[in-house]
Amino acid sequence: MKRTIPLIITLLVGLFMIGEFFIPHYRYRIWTAEFLEWGLILAAAAFVLGLVNLVQVNLPKVLRREEDWGYKLVMLLSLVLTLIAGFLGGDARSEAGHLYHWIYDFVFVPLNATMFALLAFYIASAAFRAFRARNLEAALLLTAAILVMVARVPAGENLPVIGDILPRIMNWIMDVPNTAARRAIFIGAALGAVATGLRVILGLERSHLGAD
Amino acid sequence: MLRLLQRFQALDRRWVFLGMAISILVPLLYPVSFSFKVDERVRSLYDAVEELPAGSTVLVSADFDPASRPELEPFFRANLDHLFRKDVKVVVLSLWEYAPPLVVPILDEIATRDHKEYGKDYVFLGYKPGKELAIKAIGENIPKTFPTDSRGTPIGQIPIMQGFKQARDFPLLINVSAGFPGTREYVLQIQGQYDLRIASACTAVSAPDYIPFYKAGQLVGLSGGMPGSAQYEKLVYPEGPPAGVRLLGMQAINVLNLGHLYIIGLIVLGNLAFFLTRRVET
Amino acid sequence: MEVALTSVDIAGAWVSIFLTLCILSFLYADNPIYKLAEHLFIGVSIGISLTETWYGVFRPNLVDKLLAGNLLSIVPLAMCLMLGMKVVGIFAPAAGKKLGWLARIPIAFVVAAYAGVKLTGEANANLMTQVAQSMPDLHTLWIEHGLWDWSADGAGVISGIFLVVGLSACLLHFYFSSPHGPAMRVVSRFGVLVLMLSFGASFGYTVMGRISLAIGRAQELLGLDRSAAQAAQVHPRIASVLSLVVVVLILVIWRLRERRPQAGA
Numbered sequence: 001m002k003r004t005i006p007l008i009i010t011l012l013v014g015l016f017m018i019g020e021f022f023i024p025h026y027r028y029r030i031w032t033a034e035f036l037e038w039g040l041i042l043a044a045a046a047f048v049l050g051l052v053n054l055v056q057v058n059l060p061k062v063l064r065r066e067e068d069w070g071y072k073l074v075m076l077l078s079l080v081l082t083l084i085a086g087f088l089g090g091d092a093r094s095e096a097g098h099l100y101h102w103i104y105d106f107v108f109v110p111l112n113a114t115m116f117a118l119l120a121f122y123i124a125s126a127a128f129r130a131f132r133a134r135n136l137e138a139a140l141l142l143t144a145a146i147l148v149m150v151a152r153v154p155a156g157e158n159l160p161v162i163g164d165i166l167p168r169i170m171n172w173i174m175d176v177p178n179t180a181a182r183r184a185i186f187i188g189a190a191l192g193a194v195a196t197g198l199r200v201i202l203g204l205e206r207s208h209l210g211a212d
Numbered sequence: 213m214l215r216l217l218q219r220f221q222a223l224d225r226r227w228v229f230l231g232m233a234i235s236i237l238v239p240l241l242y243p244v245s246f247s248f249k250v251d252e253r254v255r256s257l258y259d260a261v262e263e264l265p266a267g268s269t270v271l272v273s274a275d276f277d278p279a280s281r282p283e284l285e286p287f288f289r290a291n292l293d294h295l296f297r298k299d300v301k302v303v304v305l306s307l308w309e310y311a312p313p314l315v316v317p318i319l320d321e322i323a324t325r326d327h328k329e330y331g332k333d334y335v336f337l338g339y340k341p342g343k344e345l346a347i348k349a350i351g352e353n354i355p356k357t358f359p360t361d362s363r364g365t366p367i368g369q370i371p372i373m374q375g376f377k378q379a380r381d382f383p384l385l386i387n388v389s390a391g392f393p394g395t396r397e398y399v400l401q402i403q404g405q406y407d408l409r410i411a412s413a414c415t416a417v418s419a420p421d422y423i424p425f426y427k428a429g430q431l432v433g434l435s436g437g438m439p440g441s442a443q444y445e446k447l448v449y450p451e452g453p454p455a456g457v458r459l460l461g462m463q464a465i466n467v468l469n470l471g472h473l474y475i476i477g478l479i480v481l482g483n484l485a486f487f488l489t490r491r492v493e494t
Numbered sequence: 495m496e497v498a499l500t501s502v503d504i505a506g507a508w509v510s511i512f513l514t515l516c517i518l519s520f521l522y523a524d525n526p527i528y529k530l531a532e533h534l535f536i537g538v539s540i541g542i543s544l545t546e547t548w549y550g551v552f553r554p555n556l557v558d559k560l561l562a563g564n565l566l567s568i569v570p571l572a573m574c575l576m577l578g579m580k581v582v583g584i585f586a587p588a589a590g591k592k593l594g595w596l597a598r599i600p601i602a603f604v605v606a607a608y609a610g611v612k613l614t615g616e617a618n619a620n621l622m623t624q625v626a627q628s629m630p631d632l633h634t635l636w637i638e639h640g641l642w643d644w645s646a647d648g649a650g651v652i653s654g655i656f657l658v659v660g661l662s663a664c665l666l667h668f669y670f671s672s673p674h675g676p677a678m679r680v681v682s683r684f685g686v687l688v689l690m691l692s693f694g695a696s697f698g699y700t701v702m703g704r705i706s707l708a709i710g711r712a713q714e715l716l717g718l719d720r721s722a723a724q725a726a727q728v729h730p731r732i733a734s735v736l737s738l739v740v741v742v743l744i745l746v747i748w749r750l751r752e753r754r755p756q757a758g759a
Contacts, residue, residue, distance in 0.1 A: 002595040006602035013603055017610025020348070021405060021618070033356050036349040037555055038570040039607040040342035040357070042600050044551045045574040047341065051544060052581045071529050075537040082541025091363045091549070094313040096503075100545070104313040106506030107513065108542060109278040111535035112310070113711055114517035116279035120471075120708035121521055123701055124232040125225040128478040132486050137690045142483075144694025145701070146476050152439055152702055154246035155469035167249065172648035173695050179424045180657050181692030183624050184664030184685075186424065190620035197613035201606060208605045209598050229521045236705065236712045252647075282710030283703065309546040310539070339550035348611050360554045400615035404623055416703030420696045428627035430619065437699065438706040460719065464709045471705040 007203045014201030054079075078107075144173055217489045221482070228478065235474040239467040246466060253426055254443040257411045257433025260384060261291070266299035269372065271382040273350075273389075273398065277310035280390035280415050286461030287413040287441035288388050289318060290448045293457075296326035296333070301372050303382070305337040305358065307346055307393045312339050312362060325456070332371050338362035343393040344401055351379045351402030380406040384432075389414045395422055399430045413440060438464055499727045507728045512737040514711055519741050527744050573600035628661050630654030660688040 013035065020032040058072045085099040093100040133139035150156040151170035157163050199205040264270065272291070276284045295302050304319060306312055316336055323334050337358040340346040349357040354377060355367045367373050379385060385408055389395040395412040403410050409432050414422055416437025426434045435444050441461035445453075453459050499507075516531035556574075559567040580597040583590020632651055639650040663685035666678060674682055713719040717730030 002598070006598040009599060009602045010606040010609075013606035014610045017607050018614055020352075020610070021614035029352065033349065033353040034566065035607060036342075036345050036352060037356060038573065039345040039604055040340055040349060040551055041556050041570040042573055042577065042604045043342040043345065044547045045577050045600075046604070047543065047547055049577060049580060051540060052584075054540065056581070056584055068529070071533040074530060075533040078534050078537030079541045082538050083544060086541065086545030087548070093545070093549075094316045096317070101313065102502065102506055103538060104542060106510045107534065108310070108538045109281075109314075110510040110514045110711075110714070111517060111531060112278040112539065113281060113707065114514045115535065116704075117708040117711045118517065118520060120236075120704040121229040121232050123704045124475055124478060125228045127475050127701075128223070128228050128482045129221070129225070131479050131482065133483055137686055140687055140690040141694035141697070142479060144691045145697040146479065148695045148698025149472040149476055149701055152698065153468045153472050154248040154466055155473075157248055158246045168644065168647045170695070171251075172653070173691055174420065174423050175427060175647060175649070176653045176657050177660055177688045177691040178420050178695050179427050180628075180660030181664050181689045182421060182424045183628055183661050184668070184689075186620040186624055187665060188668050190616040190624075193616040194613050194621070197609040197616075200609040201613075208601055226522060232708070236708050237716070240709070240712055240716055240718060279707060282706045282713070309543045309550070312546055312550075313542070338554075339546050341547055341551055344611050344615065345607060358554070359558065362549070364554075397615075400619040401611060404618045405614075416699045416706065417696075419699055420692065424624060428623055430623060437703050438709075439702070456721075458721065460713070463718065464706065464713065467709050467712075468702060468705055471709075472701065475701050475705075 003206070003209060006209055007206070010203060011201060014197075018201075147173070214489065214492045217485050217492065221485045221489065231474060231478075232471070235470045236467060239470045243463075244466060244469070246469070248439070248442065248446075248465065250443040250447060251436075251440070253423075253434040253436070254440050255433075255447065256426075257413070257435055258294075258444060258447040260409065260411050260432045261294055261298070261300075261386075264295075264298060264300050264383060267301070268383055269301040269303060269376065270295060270384045270386060271379060272302055272304045273385065273387045274304055274306050274311050274315045275308045275394050276314070276388055276390035277308055278314060281314070282460070282464060283415050283438045283441060284388050284390060284413060285314075285318070285441075286438070286459065286464075287435055287444050288315075289322060290441070290445045290459075290461070291386060291388075291413070292319065292322045293326065294448045296322065296328055301332075302334040303337065303372060303376070304334065305350070306339045307341075307343065308390070309339055309341065312336070316362065331365070335370055335372050336362045337367075344397050347393060347397050347401045351406055351408075353377060354379070378406065379408055383409065385410045387412045387414075389418065391415065391418065394418070395425070395431070399425050403430050413444070438468065499724060504728050507730065508733045508737070511715060511730060511733045512740070514715060515734070515737045515741045518711075519745060522745060525745055525748055527741060573603060576600050628658055630658055660685070664688055 016035065017032065019028065023029075055076065058076060062069045062073045062076065082100070082103055085103055086093055089098040089100040092098060094104070095101060131138075131142060131145075133142050147166060148170050150159075151166040157167055159166070196205065200208070261270075274288060276288070292302065302319075304315060306315060319334065319336055320330075323330065328334055337354075338361060340349070340357060342349070346357065355373070358367055360366055361370060376382065379402055385398070387395045387398050387410060389398075389412055395410070395414055395418070398408075398410055398412075402408060410430070411433040412422055412425075412431050413435040414437075416439075419434070419436030419440070422431065422434055422436075425431045435441060438461055442459075442465040445459045445461045449457075449459060513531055513534075516527045517535075519525055520528040556567055556570060560571065576596040577600045578597075579590070579593045579595075583594055630651075632654055635649070635651050635654045639646055642648060642650040642652050663681050665685075667682040667685035667689070669678075710719075715730065715734045717725040717728065720728065720730070
């Protein structure tokens with residue numbers, strides 16, 4: 001029963017949502033809309049579980065003064081402060097003058113943006129240390145990369161003689177070989193997704209139910 | 213000679229980082245401007261907006277965060293200005309939880325500048341989690357998915373939302389997409405099912421993935437990364453920006469010149485050292 | 495007319511610049527101020543996520559509907575509570591053992607819903623549409639562009655044939671159900687070369703994207719993302735220099751303290 005009921009629900013809901021694509025009848029659509037709304041709520045609820053897990057893992061470490069407990073305390077305090085600021089701010093929380101807005105603009109934005117900005121430096125390091133034209137395939141990859149890097153920037157477009165040709169070659173690469181390769185990957189991934197989706201709905205794939 | 217080449221290849225990466233930093237800072241401090249052309253894909257996107265009659269309403273899905281701001285915010289600002297100047301109404305929503313605090317101030321700023329009224333000329337419906345399910349729900353029934361806007365006003369009381377129940381009720385859907393969920397999910401989930409006209413502004417990383425969608429007619433226009441945003445700004449402001457408007461895309465595009473040259477230089481030098489080392493060793 | 499910045503906003507701008515440099519200090523080495531900024535980031539980002547999730551879905555789609563008397567909303571509420579059984583075991587192990595299985599019901603619901611929508615979405619958009627669009631209309635291409643139209647970035651019959659041949663070669667390269675014979679190996683190699691062109695172009699775009707992100711940060715450090723009036727109030731370049739000095743000092747102190755026990759030993 002503990003596995004049978006979830007498997008039956010998987011089958012029924014899965015088939016129902018597949019039917020959503022084909023059946024336009026309004027009575028059917030009333031229920032698909034309802035199911036979709038329930039799915040949104042559950043997706044959000046799963047996120048709250050993640051929060052509980054985060055607190056459950058880190059709070060004991062803080063209380064026991066384990067290694068790096070100071071950092072974890074900062075994490076938990078900032079989490080609580082942001083939540084308080086958000087709930088106190090109400091619907092106007094994103095407007096200037098609210099603590100939530102301040103935290104977002106002056107703490108979250110620079111941290112989030114800079115975390116990803118680090119990638120620019122690591123890509124430079126990778127370009128220097130790892131990208132070697134050891135064979136034809138790698139040489140072709142690097143040639144295409146260099147061509148795109150030159151042709152995509154204004155300075156490249158303004159080069160004498162080749163400035164007009166390079167963007168055309170780049171556009172051809174994007175429109176033809178890139179499209180061919182991506183389509184092949186999409187088609188392969190789509191076949192895999194269809195197969196996996198069917199396996200889940202038919203109960204052949206049960207990993208989402210966990211162990212007994 | 214061999215030792216020199218080996219030491220060069222084993223160069224501490226922090227020197228490489230420093231070089232990258234210099235190649236970004238120098239063009240910002242001493243800007244050099246080159247002209248640039250507009251892609252056919254960006255022009256298609258611009259034309260799709262230009263074709264909209266005054267008084268129509270578009271749906272904008274603003275799915276980006278601070279990390280993708282340099283690439284997408286210039287487009288988002290120019291696009292809002294473009295739509296408002298054409299007297300096109302804008303319904304904005306988001307599938308990314310970090311987007312609303314970023315989107316709301318920009319939307320309010322540009323709407324105020326263009327003398328637009330909240331609720332009549334534009335609205336922000338808020339954020340919905342759920343990724344593909346949320347997109348499916350938007351295609352299916354927007355009032356059910358967004359019972360209120362971001363300010364808590366019931367959707368039935370918002371003038372701009374009267375008569376709009378599904379995504380296909382809008383003549384155009386513009387997706388400002390930084391990743392997942394984004395343009396790919398919109399195309400997969402609802403573009404084909406409802407035969408939607410979707411235009412996308414995406415990050416440079418995603419652009420190669422979305423070009424097949426554009427070639428297949430699943431997207432009516434595509435702006436990729438900072439160059440795409442700069443090109444769109446160029447189309448929207450052909451005579452330069454109005455007073456008080458900064459075109460961040462056009463400001464930043466020429467900084468890429470030296471950055472790309474630096475990366476190309478690193479690749480070339482690294483390969484040169486590698487092949488010379490192999491030659492000397494044999 | 496620009497509104498003057500408040501002292502809170504100016505302080506915030508300086509905090510923003512300092513935090514930017516804290517994260518950038520990771521380029522030197524993993525260090526305490528980076529770790530502090532990183533943990534601050536995690537806490538704040540989860541707080542923001544939860545806040546937006548409450549206002550975005552829990553309040554309008556669940557709480558408001560329940561308060562308005564919508565009985566059907568009891569179903570998602572019940573499923574949320576069932577999902578909560580997953581964490582009951584942490585606080586009450588016996589109850590968790592007995593009731594933990596209930597969490598499978600909402601999980602099954604969500605997984606099935608995603609599987610259903612993904613299946614039809616992928617089949618329609620990626621399989622049907624992409625395959626259909628890959629059949630080149632050679633007649634139309636010939637009329638519009640001839641064999642090769644340089645002014646249209648190489649559009650024409652040759653490109654049309656290249657696209658479908660390249661696509662087929664890439665698909666055959668990923669066919670592993672039986673060993674590749676000599677003919678298949680040639681086709682597969684061609685597929686790999688097409689893939690390399692695509693990945694190379696992807697890499698070029700990726701470099702562009704990553705550098706763009708760094709440009710954004712540099713613009714803030716130099717005050718170029720603000721108007722001249724705002725920059726005159728914030729003094730971002732002074733803030734950047736001072737923050738850099740503080741960060742470097744902290745790194746130097748940290749390095750010296752790290753080396754001291756080694757020197758003692």
